[in-house]
Amino acid sequence: MKEFVVYTVMRILLFxxxxxxxxxIWALLNDGRVHLLFSVVLAFLVSGIASYFLLSGPREAFARRVEDRASRxxxxxxxxxxxxxAD
Structure with missing residues (x-):
């Protein structure tokens, strides 16, 4: 369970x-005006791609834990x- 919490918190912080x-950056480029929907969509894309590379360790630890529990x-x-x- 600890691995799940660690991975989830790291993923949220990355987003x-x-x-x-x-x-x-959007505010700097557009004189302080921010289109929040585009910012959120772009942040989801960037954090998703970044998490694939940056959070591979915690993701693997979580996967190992799930696999061990399933095997048991x-x-x-x-x-x-x-x-x-036998009965």
Whole structure:
């Protein structure tokens, strides 16, 4: 669960940082006028691409954790199934 929280918080911070930078640049280029919808869409694109490269470590840790839990659950299910068949 910790890996999920870490990845999610980092992803949100990356989006907010991208939004701040893009909004700031947009305001500088357009005499202080900001089109918020375009800024948000562009920030989603930039943060999505950046997270692919920058957050690969936390994403892999989260994926490993999910895979481990799924393997344990599958093994427990198979064990219960084998005991049921033996009876």
């Amino acid at each position: 907010l940082g991208s939004l701040a930078v893009i909004t700031g 659950a599958s093994a427990a299910f198979e064990e219960r199934k084998a005991r049921e068949d």
